[in-house]
Amino acid sequence: MPTGCINNLNEYAFFTLKALFNMKPLQFTGFIIAATVIILLLSKVPLQAQVTLSATGSGSAYDLIDSKGFGNENPDCGHTSFGPHVTQAFDNALGKYVFVFHSHADADDDRCTNEDRVRMEIKGGSGSPADMQHTQGQTAYYRWKFKLDAGFIPSSRFTHIFQIKAIEGDAGAPLITITPRAGNPQKIQIIHSSGEGSGSLGTVKEADLAPFKGNWVEAYVKYKSSNGSAGTFEITLTRVSDGAVLLSYTNNSLDMWREGADYNRGKWGVYRGKAVVLRDEQVRFNDFCITESSASLCPSDIGGNPGQTINLSPQHDAYVRDGTNAAITHGTTDAANLITKVAPTGQLNNNRETYLTFDLSSLSGNITGATLKVFGRTESTSDANVGVGAYAVSNTTWTESAITWNNKPASASSAITTATVTDATGRYYNWNITSYIQSEIAAGRTKISLVLKNQQETSGRLLWSSKETGSNAPQLTITTSSSLAAARKETDEVIIPTTITSGLNSFPNPFRENSTITFTLEKPAYTHLAVFDIAGKQVALLVNGLLQPGNHKAIFNANRLSPGIYTLKLLYNGKIITRKMLKN
Template identity: 80%
Template sequence: MAGIYYLHFKALFNMKPLLHNRLLTAAVILLLLFLYYPLHAQVTLSATGSGTAYSLISSKGFGNENPDCRHTSFGPHVTQAFDNTLGKYVFVFHSHADADDDRCTNEDRVRMEIKGGSGSPADMQHTQGQTAYYRWKFKLDAGFIPSSRFTHIFQIKAIEGDAGAPLITITPRAGNPQKMQIIHSSGEGSGSLGTVKQVDLAPFKGNWVEAYVKYKSSDGSAGTFEITLTRVSDGALLLSYTNNSLDMWRSGADYNRGKWGVYRGKDDVLRDEQVRFNDFCITESSASLCPSGIGGSNPGGPINLNAQHDAYVRDGTNAGTAFGSTDPTSLITKVAPAGQANNNRESYFIFDLSSVTGTVTGATLKVNGRTEDNRDANIVVGAYTVSNTGWTESAITWNNKPASASSALATTTVTDATARYYNWNVGSYIQSEIAAGRSKVSFVLKNHEETQGRLLWNSKETGSNAPQLTITTAAGARQEITGVTTVSGLNSFPNPFKNNSTIIFSLAKPANTHLSVYDITGKQVAVLVNGILQAGNHKASFNAGRLPSGVYTLKLTYNDKVITRKLLKE
């Protein structure tokens, strides 16, 4: 091959100078494209927080199949939101059990998917014999309910020919227990294997999962398929399957392509879902072009804390009763309508943080609960911070309950009388409390509207599905710079923030330190530190009151070494 290129260039040198220069330039460009592009072609897609999700998705060559035509009042069924666990913006795929359908063509199912197709780059269209590599992240809600018919969150589909059933699906499956399945179909011909792998669905719920798929689009025994599903927080392998002799081609097909999203058959058990996706990478060149986002010597992990104390309190004639002693297996919340005296209730929790190590990257309060009956549905419940952590469940009453914050730290909606875990995002508060040196935190749950019945929650004495505070940490926050200095725990709180954020970090040795903030365009908007700092803990304040909402980058330079963190101004 090198000899051929040499002969071509030698011939070019024998041409007239002007023509020679033009042809030589063109030849060099074509040669570079020929040599470089096949080695480095890949398609990546991640949320940015700016613009619309649809425009960002289409700009990378993805098509989308959505229910917007039926459910016009909702707007786009893919949005962007900041995710405290990953520390960046992600895509939120919305799927409504009743209001949506399948592109206004099929009323018995709902679909919100993005996909490769005719307008996609070549690396998203896998012709016969080609090997494709996919990597992406997804998160099912902690209360996710699969359809009893079908639910697909990923498909490999053929284009043209025998393109009916997908070749491969990732399918959450209803049942007791619920399952996560990998399903294979060879289409109209023989050789379909059906469910080739299944595991319990429970470990997937409420957790970010990184998916990796490698497959060869070949007919009969020449096809291959490999998949791993790995929990991001701790690197736990939740599912793996490999088959080096699997039919991965359909008769008459032009190419295979991937599809991601929420596609499910309608039935009575469905609820409105929000499934999160991010960090898509697709290539036909090498798995190394789509590296894993999990790993490192200290990947961190989740810490699940049980409540140290929990109890509910009740007003009126019951205001002096310590229900943590008299009714320890129950937690209740209620705002009573007019005419129901002595019937307001709130539920309190304390969690001990003393076992938490590493840098906190997120935290979720999880409580299992339901409405008492079908009189009430879609009730908003707020989680409020309580600064007093000295109360005990055996003594707390409505009369002596500690004061709570005036506004909710986070809210969630209790949908119906089916018990499930509900989540409140309390990450920024936990970060600030640990940074302040506090070893305990307290919360109270309060309903935001009147109900006829009560909202019933599991307590730590119930026996199962007890309240938890799940904290994710990055154990690798300490970064060693050999022979220079050590910086530890560059963090900000709160994050997201409204106007002011406090930045904390620690130096093991004196260092020439520059701490600054940049907007999404790369423009420096603030300098917080600029000079030599001594060893020890340091704090800086970022006042962003005059800056617009959006994503900012915190950049710490110390002795010419750099680390960065993302900030979100609401």
């Protein structure tokens, strides 16, 4: 609507309101009609717009992406057995569903047109809203999140996870890329190209890749699509967990337009040249926002509860030793060390176990992840790939200055989970104990105790760093969220996925302490299996990751939960199936 019309409507509304107090009943009826017309007309006025895209956990990821006006370039045509190369999965760190972009080093290609590279990208294009097509002179604002796997390996050729590209004209090389780069150390680079003409700046900013790997990062980009010195570009990459700025760059005078172009657009995903170093990757994306109006329409949510990570140090940690050493308090006599060992037959007085306690009273919100991290190694190079179990200990009153083999508290009969110590090189090993921590919090307990036990005999010891060492101390990493997106409302429609052939079953049901959960998948995909109480609060996370086709089993340990009705929820490729469980 023309601006003059808006002004006239505003004036009309003002004089109508002014006369309201002198109206007779019939006149008042006329006023109501006029006011309604004004509201309807004003509702047609174009407002500032933005395009947003976030995973929902429902339906096909491709359908959701398409519904927002994004196109996609995928390798599905050449790798049909895998299915869609973008799926949805629940993410513990963010506490909500996210998009998972799958990129396979060997089986994928570039849309069945280029065999020397692999591409899985979403993009703006001809079918996109106007706010995703940036014509000459327009300023665009982008914000989104991405997460590279902790073991992510960049190609020795090229790897792009974001591009700004021209449409038509000199549209070969992208104007801007975010490029993880192979090397020692690995880097992440911001690269600029002016295309066929002069003025390319190449790498304008780089940072070490290590702080990006395994962490959610929020990206903010602002740029003006103009020729020569009239173009601008700004980028900030911020770690979500603590708000640390990992990379920032601003240039208010660079070429951001290509000869003969119709418009610029963004591209997000995984695009890399094939090389022997590559592995299959799963890069996560979410919370896309694009606008040409104002950065305020795509605000940051860092600090607004995107998910919080808390690292807890142990209150007490100590090892105990059997035999003639069974009365020694190693927590005081050897405080700097933690040791585990199952001695071979014939070795006396040589078994060791390590105990730890953590105080959870400072935690708030929903627990979405819990990982025990302990720095350790094998003592002997002859020992390799040693399994170490983390066991629950109900007694949390022991102290490192008093615990011995003789008085050590009893542990559960089976491990919560295990980790494999590979060799004599010191590194952190992780035990995912999310389900156990959730059940303890749900039961009202604010302190937990664990014991580490080797699962096999070794000739040497396994040596671990204690909290007294200062560096590389044990820690319990907790991720929390004030609202859990995994817990869909009970009023939501329950859709049984066609890819779950035998449904979802639990046995026994009703049960007293433990129940075994079984289900079968026809093809690989990210799978989320959790248990919720009658109030809708998650009390256990049983599965959260990529599963292969076949039969799967999980154990729900509810011995510390109150009797009552619980809901088991299995989410697979955005679909959900639920089952009720009764604990006696």
